[in-house]
Amino acid sequence: MNKTLNQKAWWLVLPVLLLVAFNAFIPLMTVVNYSLQETFGDNVFFWEGLTWFEGVLNSERFHAAFLRQLLFTGMILAIEVPLGIAVALTMPRKGPWVSVCLVLMALPLLIPWNVVGAMWNIFALPDIGLLGYTLNSMGVDYNFTQQPVAAWMTTVVMDVWHWTSLVVLLCYAGLCSIPDAYYQAARIDGASAWATFRYIQLPKMKRVLTIAILLRFMDSFMIYTEPFVLTGGGPGNTTTFLSIDLVKIALGQFDLGPAAAMSLIYFLVVLLICWAFYTIMMRDENQ
Amino acid sequence: MIRTRQWIVPTLYIAFLMLPIYGLISMSFKTTNEILGGFSFFPNEFTLANYEKIFTDPTWYNGYINSLIYVVMNTVISVSVALPAAYAFSRYRFLGDKHLFFWLLTNRMAPPAVFALPFFQLYSAIGLFDTHIAVALAHCLFNIPLAVWILEGFMSGVPKELDETAYLDGYSFWRFFIRIFIPTIAAGIGVAAFFCFMYSWVELLLAKTLTSVAAKPIAATMTRTASTSGYELGLLAAAGSLTIIPGAFVIYFVRNYIAKGFALGRV
Amino acid sequence: MRTVVCISTWMRISSRLRTSTANTMARIDFKNVRHAYPPPPGQPPVYALQEVNQIWEDGGAYALLGPSGCGKTTLLNIISGLLTPSEGAVCFDGQDVTRLPTTERHIAQVFQFPVVYDTMTVFDNLAFPLRNRRMPEKQVAERVEQIAAMLDLQASLKNRAAGLTADGKQKISLGRGLVRSDVNVIMFDEPLTVIDPHLKWLLRSKLKELHKQIGVTMIYVTHDQTEALTFADKVVVMYEGTVVQVGTPVELFSRPNHTFVGYFIGSPGMNVLPCEVENGTAVYRGHRVDVSNLVEKGLDGKLEIGVRPEFVAFSSHGIPVRVDKVDDLGRFQVATVNHDGDIIKMVLAEDAEIPSENPRIRFEPDNTRIYENDWVVEAVSQ
Numbered sequence: 051m052n053k054t055l056n057q058k059a060w061w062l063v064l065p066v067l068l069l070v071a072f073n074a075f076i077p078l079m080t081v082v083n084y085s086l087q088e089t090f091g092d093n094v095f096f097w098e099g100l101t102w103f104e105g106v107l108n109s110e111r112f113h114a115a116f117l118r119q120l121l122f123t124g125m126i127l128a129i130e131v132p133l134g135i136a137v138a139l140t141m142p143r144k145g146p147w148v149s150v151c152l153v154l155m156a157l158p159l160l161i162p163w164n165v166v167g168a169m170w171n172i173f174a175l176p177d178i179g180l181l182g183y184t185l186n187s188m189g190v191d192y193n194f195t196q197q198p199v200a201a202w203m204t205t206v207v208m209d210v211w212h213w214t215s216l217v218v219l220l221c222y223a224g225l226c227s228i229p230d231a232y233y234q235a236a237r238i239d240g241a242s243a244w245a246t247f248r249y250i251q252l253p254k255m256k257r258v259l260t261i262a263i264l265l266r267f268m269d270s271f272m273i274y275t276e277p278f279v280l281t282g283g284g285p286g287n288t289t290t291f292l293s294i295d296l297v298k299i300a301l302g303q304f305d306l307g308p309a310a311a312m313s314l315i316y317f318l319v320v321l322l323i324c325w326a327f328y329t330i331m332m333r334d335e336n337q
Numbered sequence: 338m339i340r341t342r343q344w345i346v347p348t349l350y351i352a353f354l355m356l357p358i359y360g361l362i363s364m365s366f367k368t369t370n371e372i373l374g375g376f377s378f379f380p381n382e383f384t385l386a387n388y389e390k391i392f393t394d395p396t397w398y399n400g401y402i403n404s405l406i407y408v409v410m411n412t413v414i415s416v417s418v419a420l421p422a423a424y425a426f427s428r429y430r431f432l433g434d435k436h437l438f439f440w441l442l443t444n445r446m447a448p449p450a451v452f453a454l455p456f457f458q459l460y461s462a463i464g465l466f467d468t469h470i471a472v473a474l475a476h477c478l479f480n481i482p483l484a485v486w487i488l489e490g491f492m493s494g495v496p497k498e499l500d501e502t503a504y505l506d507g508y509s510f511w512r513f514f515i516r517i518f519i520p521t522i523a524a525g526i527g528v529a530a531f532f533c534f535m536y537s538w539v540e541l542l543l544a545k546t547l548t549s550v551a552a553k554p555i556a557a558t559m560t561r562t563a564s565t566s567g568y569e570l571g572l573l574a575a576a577g578s579l580t581i582i583p584g585a586f587v588i589y590f591v592r593n594y595i596a597k598g599f600a601l602g603r604v
Numbered sequence: 605m606r607t608v609v610c611i612s613t614w615m616r617i618s619s620r621l622r623t624s625t626a627n628t629m630a631r632i633d634f635k636n637v638r639h640a641y642p643p644p645p646g647q648p649p650v651y652a653l654q655e656v657n658q659i660w661e662d663g664g665a666y667a668l669l670g671p672s673g674c675g676k677t678t679l680l681n682i683i684s685g686l687l688t689p690s691e692g693a694v695c696f697d698g699q700d701v702t703r704l705p706t707t708e709r710h711i712a713q714v715f716q717f718p719v720v721y722d723t724m725t726v727f728d729n730l731a732f733p734l735r736n737r738r739m740p741e742k743q744v745a746e747r748v749e750q751i752a753a754m755l756d757l758q759a760s761l762k763n764r765a766a767g768l769t770a771d772g773k774q775k776i777s778l779g780r781g782l783v784r785s786d787v788n789v790i791m792f793d794e795p796l797t798v799i800d801p802h803l804k805w806l807l808r809s810k811l812k813e814l815h816k817q818i819g820v821t822m823i824y825v826t827h828d829q830t831e832a833l834t835f836a837d838k839v840v841v842m843y844e845g846t847v848v849q850v851g852t853p854v855e856l857f858s859r860p861n862h863t864f865v866g867y868f869i870g871s872p873g874m875n876v877l878p879c880e881v882e883n884g885t886a887v888y889r890g891h892r893v894d895v896s897n898l899v900e901k902g903l904d905g906k907l908e909i910g911v912r913p914e915f916v917a918f919s920s921h922g923i924p925v926r927v928d929k930v931d932d933l934g935r936f937q938v939a940t941v942n943h944d945g946d947i948i949k950m951v952l953a954e955d956a957e958i959p960s961e962n963p964r965i966r967f968e969p970d971n972t973r974i975y976e977n978d979w980v981v982e983a984v985s986q
Binding site for chain 2: 055057059067074077080081136142149151153161163164168169170172178180181268271272274300309317324328
């Protein structure tokens with residue numbers, strides 16, 4: 051589209067700018083403020099410079115939470131993306147079942163996150179939950195409240211259950227946009243199912259896949275509610291991811307300085323990776 | 338026509354999705370004794386007591402009402418302000434437009450955990466603590482950028498010639514926008530509203546942080562139950578099951594636009 | 605579903621099949637082919653193809669011409685196997701292929717908009733069908749070079765297919781069809797739709813040239829009569845699900861069998877006027893008109909006379925008209941005249957004079973025909 055130069059467009063953007071800036075700048079300034087100072091209450095502040103930042107960056111606790119977060123995000127991306135693509139490929143594209151499939155698949159996405167956590171908590175309880183009971187009666191010693199591995203597995207499966215549908219729906223939309231003629235041409239050319247996937251479907255899905263991976267990366271890196279309700283960060287702190295740790299420090303311990311510094315580092319990491327993704331995506335679009 | 342073998346994957350996947358939901362729903366129809374006594378696939382003693390409690394106890398049903406109120410508020414606000422902004426991004430170039438757009442998107446990437454405490458202080462400071470509007474406004478942080486992103490995608494699919502023709506026909510900007518443009522992108526508005534509803538309805542951390550009694554969302558009420566009165570699992574399950582319903586409704590209404598919407602109009 | 609098996613033709617042709625090596629050409633038979641797309645529940649089927657009985661000789665260049673919705677794409681997809689007809693049979697060289705899947709019919713199809721594999725180079729695109737059939741790489745390279753030369757694509761072989769212009773991509777689509785040596789029929793579904801106008805002519809000529817070179821049966825679907833008439837040896841005109849006429853462009857022009865053919869072909873189209881038959885002569889609004897296909901048997905139903913504007917002339921006695929408009933189109937003029945509310949078009953030489961007083965027109969009898977219910981009446985030899 052040929053966009054016309056018009057500075058008055060700023061008036062149209064103003065309400066958005068005000069609302070978002072109100073929510074973004076002021077809190078952010080507060081955070082920056084706290085991250086550079088020390089307070090013992092009563093609104094008395096002492097300049098601390100970069101002490102908190104150094105503290106956070108050097109703290110074992112932060113490293114541990116960061117690594118756990120990376121591991122978690124890596125695991126769910128590795129499962130959700132291929133699974134999402136696979137389900138999207140096999141979903142019907144025409145006919146009466148399409149609506150049914152879409153509605154049922156979208157359902158997990160619209161459940162409040164604490165209900166998701168609570169649901170899986172109940173589901174996985176060793177004696178009375180459907181999953182927990184079944185596993186234990188099959189001879190598997192399963193107790194996610196006490197075993198770190200079980201806790202991790204349950205958290206990962208819960209996230210897969212919760213969010214894979216987002217990948218599915220995005221890929222499905224990408225697939226639906228491929229005109230029939232491409233499939234017909236592939237049939238005429240004698241292409242196998244794999245060749246059709248590799249040369250037609252996958253390239254056409256590239257854009258939506260990028261969006262899907264970006265969204266999943268962002269949201270999983272910021273995840274808080276579901277694992278918190280499911281495991282509380284435990285057993286111990288084995289499933290304490292970055293957000294959970296941050297909230298513990300900020301709202302639980304009211305250690306404003308370290309919390310603020312950690313917030314900023316956290317935010318910067320997310321921003322950096324998203325900026326990288328965004329640039330790649332925009333570059334592809336302009337090609 | 339899809340081959341029979343292809344049915345296996347979607348069917349298994351949907352079965353996988355339905356299992357925990359079934360677990361929740363079936364538990365909501367059991368008595369606490371039955372739940373704690375052991376596992377049963379179907380409720381042996383079918384009871385509606387849990388649902389009765391929720392529908393009759395104000396602390397419970399107010400939770401739903403509160404949640405619905407701020408979610409609807411947020412959706413209306415987000416979509417309304419996003420519409421002119423998206424139009425500006427779609428049709429015009431102006432100083433700093435690309436940077437502004439990117440900055441908006443970064444807010445979508447903001448970890449709520451980072452903002453929990455600052456928001457608490459900010460909204461308390463302006464006296465909006467424990468109000469619906471506070472949560473509605475707070476959710477604007479990430480919902481407005483999302484709405485702008487989605488709407489801009491849809492708007493870019495409408496050729497500029499439409500606008501120019503309307504101006505030639507004598508429409509003023511707002512009259513054109515409301516009577517011609519908005520109906521054209523109705524699908525996009527539906528999709529944007531769906532996503533705003535979704536992300537606001539499911540968000541817990543900020544909603545809990547900014548409220549205490551008057552505007553307490555259902556999510557907070559549920560967590561209170563688990564901790565204070567011990568394990569009233571049946572009640573919890575019933576409350577959880579009820580939260581699925583608004584979501585199901587919304588999906589059902591936009592089901593035809595879901596595929597389009599997820600493509601964000603940019604395919 | 606009734607399937608008609610072409611047993612007699614099969615026996616006749618089978619001996620020939622045993623001696624031929626690869627199926628490089630195919631005669632196409634349609635036997636009672638009808639097709640209805642699945643209707644919404646509770647409603648009767650609507651037939652996209654009413655009834656097609658045709659024999660198309662191999663090696664021919666055919667055009668399927670008709671307006672949108674006339675069934676031509678349906679027919680094309682039945683030939684290529686992308687669609688199975690609800691009734692009837694299709695035979696290639698006598699062999700019933702109605703239920704045969706696309707890959708085994710040895711056909712190629714070029715679609716309305718270019719279908720190329722974006723991630724591959726032009727070379728890989730052309731090589732794709734051959735590699736799928738496990739041809740040795742050396743042969744693949746030879747064949748691709750050969751086809752690329754025919755299509756003037758050699759310069760871009762190493763480029764990414766996605767970067768080519770629309771006509772380049774259509775050439776790639778075409779190339780993928782040509783590169784296989786076992787292709788019976790190449791089908792084109794309105795392939796020039798997205799091509800720039802000044803390139804359309806070039807591509808059309810290229811297609812005609814290729815047809816002469818290779819001789820494979822080509823079927824070209826279009827709604828543009830210019831494309832059809834310049835490309836094809838034989839044009840198949842379709843209207844509302846039936847094949848209305850098959851013939852060379854000249855035949856279709858001078859002897860249209862159906863009012864639709866007359867109207868659709870030629871610009872301006874044929875004049876169709878209501879008439880009656882009294883005492884063995886055709887009468888148009890009280891004026892006697894001589895026609896070339898007079899019949900003795902009783903005619904009922906809707907009667908019309910059809911005459912092309914090229915065969916309507918001014919004359920001293922004839923049907924009085926009022927001249928509404930004269931358009932000068934360079935090498936000829938088109939006059940629009942009016943008689944009793946009927947609009948009649950005439951094509952006149954560029955320097956022909958339009959009479960100013962009492963203009964009267966006359967239809968040339970050899971090229972005026974009676975149509976009954978839109979179909980030309982078979983002349984009885986007199």
